[in-house]
Amino acid sequence: MGALIELRDIVKEFQTGAGPFRALDGVSLTVEEGELMAIVGPSGSGKSTLMNVIGCLDGATSGNYVFDGEDISSLDEPQLARLRNMEIGFVFQQFNLLPRLSARVNVALPLIYAGLGREERLRKAGEMLERVGLAGKEDSRPSQLSGGQQQRVAIARALANSPRLILADEPTGALDTKTGADVMQLFHDLNEKQGVTVIIVTHDPRVAIATRRVLRILDGRVAYDGPPTPEMKAAAQQEGARV
Ligand SMILES: Nc1ncnc2c1ncn2[C@@H]1O[C@H](COP(=O)(O)OP(=O)(O)OP(=O)(O)O)[C@@H](O)[C@H]1O
Ligand SMILES: [Mg+2]
Numbered sequence: 461m462g463a464l465i466e467l468r469d470i471v472k473e474f475q476t477g478a479g480p481f482r483a484l485d486g487v488s489l490t491v492e493e494g495e496l497m498a499i500v501g502p503s504g505s506g507k508s509t510l511m512n513v514i515g516c517l518d519g520a521t522s523g524n525y526v527f528d529g530e531d532i533s534s535l536d537e538p539q540l541a542r543l544r545n546m547e548i549g550f551v552f553q554q555f556n557l558l559p560r561l562s563a564r565v566n567v568a569l570p571l572i573y574a575g576l577g578r579e580e581r582l583r584k585a586g587e588m589l590e591r592v593g594l595a596g597k598e599d600s601r602p603s604q605l606s607g608g609q610q611q612r613v614a615i616a617r618a619l620a621n622s623p624r625l626i627l628a629d630e631p632t633g634a635l636d637t638k639t640g641a642d643v644m645q646l647f648h649d650l651n652e653k654q655g656v657t658v659i660i661v662t663h664d665p666r667v668a669i670a671t672r673r674v675l676r677i678l679d680g681r682v683a684y685d686g687p688p689t690p691e692m693k694a695a696a697q698q699e700g701a702r703v
Contacts (some may be wrong), residue, residue: 549617
C-alpha cells in the first residue's frame with residue numbers, strides 16, 4: 461500500500477508588490493496512513509502554507525503532490541472539492557463555526573456533500589457530538605459554549621464525513637492549557653483507535669513531543685523530520701514549568 465501523502469519538491473510562491481515571495485522552497489515529504497505528525501517552526505516559516513497545499517486549499521507553484529495514489533494536478537476543481545470535503549477534515553485555531561447555527565447544524569453542514577438527507581445529517585451530527593463528549597450541547601450556539609467546547613464542535617464537524625486525514629492548524633492555540641490537553645487527547649484517540657492520519661501545526665513543544673514524528677519548517681524548507689529531539693523535550697519541560 462502506498463503513502464497517503466507524497467510531496468516532491470513543492471515550491472509555493474506568492475505574488476507580492478516586491479515581486480514573487482517563496483513561502484515553500486522545495487518541500488518533500490511522505491506521510492503514511494495512520495501517522496500522527498506535528499509541524500513546528502517559527503512564525504512565517506511556511507507551516508500554514510504547507511497545510512493549505514496538503515489540504516488542497518491552495519495549489520503549489522511547482523512540484524508534485526500525490527494524495528492516496530492520485531496526482532492532485534490531474535484533478536479538476538469539482539474533484540478537488542470532493543476530495544477536500546470527503547477525505548480531509550480541517551480544524552483551525554479560531555474554530556470557524558457559523559455563529560447563528562446550533563452545534564448540531566454546524567456539524568451537519570459538511571454532510572450535505574455526502575448526499576445525506578436532512579434527518580440523517582442531523583442524526584449523524586448528534587453521534588459526532590457525542591463522540592467528542594458534547595452530548596447535551598447539541599442545540600447550543602457557539603457563543604453559548606466554552607472555547608474548548610467550540611473546538612470540539614469544530615472537530616466533530618471535521619470528523620463528520622469520516623475523513624482519512626485531519627489537518628489541524630494550531631488547534632489548541634486559543635485554548636487554556638487543560639482544555640488544550642483534552643483536545644490533544646481527542647486527536648490521539650482518533651489516531652490510535654480509528655487510524656485517522658493526523659497532522660497538527662503547533663507552537664507548543666508539549667504538543668509536538670507527544671507525537672512520534674516532528675517536522676520542523678524553517679524558511680520554507682524542511683529543517684528536521686524525525687522523532688522529538690532531546691532539545692524539543694527540554695523545551696517542553698520548560699514550557700510546562702512556566703505555566
Ligand atoms: N497570500 C499570501 N501572499 C503573500 N505572502 C504570503 C501569503 N500567505 C503567506 N504569505 C507569506 O508566506 C510566509 C509563510 O506564511 P505562513 O502563513 O505559511 O507562515 P506560518 O509558518 O504558518 O506562520 P505562523 O506560525 O505565524 O502561523 C510568510 O512570510 C507570509 O507572509
Ligand atoms: Mg500559520
